[in-house]
Amino acid sequence: MAGSAAMILAGCSDDAANEGANGETNIGEAVEYTITGIEPGAGITGQATNMLEDYENLAGWELETSSTAGMMTELEQAIQNEEPIIVTGWTPHWMFERYDLKMLEDPELSFGEGDDIHTITREGLEQDMPEANAVLDAFNWSVEEMQVVIEEGQDIDMEEAAANWVEENQDQVDSWLEGVEPVDDVSIDIISVPWDSERASANVISLALEQIGYDVTITDVDPSILFQAVGNGEADASVAPWLPNTHGAFMDEYGESIVDLGPNAEGTMNALVVPEYMDVESIADLPAME
Numbered sequence: 001m002a003g004s005a006a007m008i009l010a011g012c013s014d015d016a017a018n019e020g021a022n023g024e025t026n027i028g029e030a031v032e033y034t035i036t037g038i039e040p041g042a043g044i045t046g047q048a049t050n051m052l053e054d055y056e057n058l059a060g061w062e063l064e065t066s067s068t069a070g071m072m073t074e075l076e077q078a079i080q081n082e083e084p085i086i087v088t089g090w091t092p093h094w095m096f097e098r099y100d101l102k103m104l105e106d107p108e109l110s111f112g113e114g115d116d117i118h119t120i121t122r123e124g125l126e127q128d129m130p131e132a133n134a135v136l137d138a139f140n141w142s143v144e145e146m147q148v149v150i151e152e153g154q155d156i157d158m159e160e161a162a163a164n165w166v167e168e169n170q171d172q173v174d175s176w177l178e179g180v181e182p183v184d185d186v187s188i189d190i191i192s193v194p195w196d197s198e199r200a201s202a203n204v205i206s207l208a209l210e211q212i213g214y215d216v217t218i219t220d221v222d223p224s225i226l227f228q229a230v231g232n233g234e235a236d237a238s239v240a241p242w243l244p245n246t247h248g249a250f251m252d253e254y255g256e257s258i259v260d261l262g263p264n265a266e267g268t269m270n271a272l273v274v275p276e277y278m279d280v281e282s283i284a285d286l287p288a289m290e
């Protein structure tokens with residue numbers, strides 16, 4: 001009896017929100033109870049892993065990690081075929097410009113309520129390189145401006161896209177350089193992460209530092225390595241950390257020996273992202289495994 005009651009209930013709850021694009025299988029079955037993720041070392045991967053614990057309905061669901069390029073390929077293919085797919089996504093990113101996508105509501109706040117992108121330095125940078133420290137501290141733009149560079153960086157080299165932005169916004173760059181004395185070919189190591197948003201900002205801040213005489217090296221690494229390198233003084237600075245949520249665990253671990261100069265861009269967001277045509281609005285409404 002209990003079994004047939006459960007089956008009837010399951011049948012009744014098989015509402016539109018749980019149906020796949022073909023109207024037959026539910027969304028969970030259609031995506032094989034799998035979230036399409038990105039690099040294992042990304043902050044958002046840690047958040048999505050915690051999410052699987054935060055939501056009872058996601059018991060048994062899996063996060064498949066790969067790479068951002070791999071995730072984007074799967075997203076593109078699913079959209080071409082109008083098939084369901086659930087990915088880990090974020091803004092600023094060009095995916096929202098190119099496709100009709102939505103972020104699922106996150107009532108348990110597994111992804112937090114948004115982040116700001118911070119500028120951090122190693123201890124002692126202010127004493128050793130006061131000019132660079134002043135520029136890093138003044139560096140500030142909006143995620144919309146960042147988005148312009150990200151977008152252009154899809155068609156041309158990110159270095160070139162950043163250079164174009166700097167050329168068109170020299171007044172703003174001047175405001176970061178205001179009152180700072182030029183230096184004579186001093187080397188500085190900027191450490192960053194390999195996502196387009198941070199490739200954009202690392203290149204923009206590097207061009208600004210080069211304008212007053214710095215010789216800048218940019219190195220892209222996993223977030224955990226980034227925090228480790230700034231914490232132990234191997235790298236001078238970074239404009240890449242997403243705080244307090246995305247990289248919060250790394251900041252907890254290494255933050256004591258890191259100087260946080262505060263946000264350089266405000267209002268990023270991580271989430272589960274699905275195509276608009278999918279009939280689901282919240283992580284809490286994803287069907288539990290049967």
Ligand code: PBE
Pocket residue numbers: 038041042043044045090193195197198223242246270
């Ligand atoms: N991201 C983009 C990175 C930071 C920037 C959200 C994919 C992450 O560590 O998750």
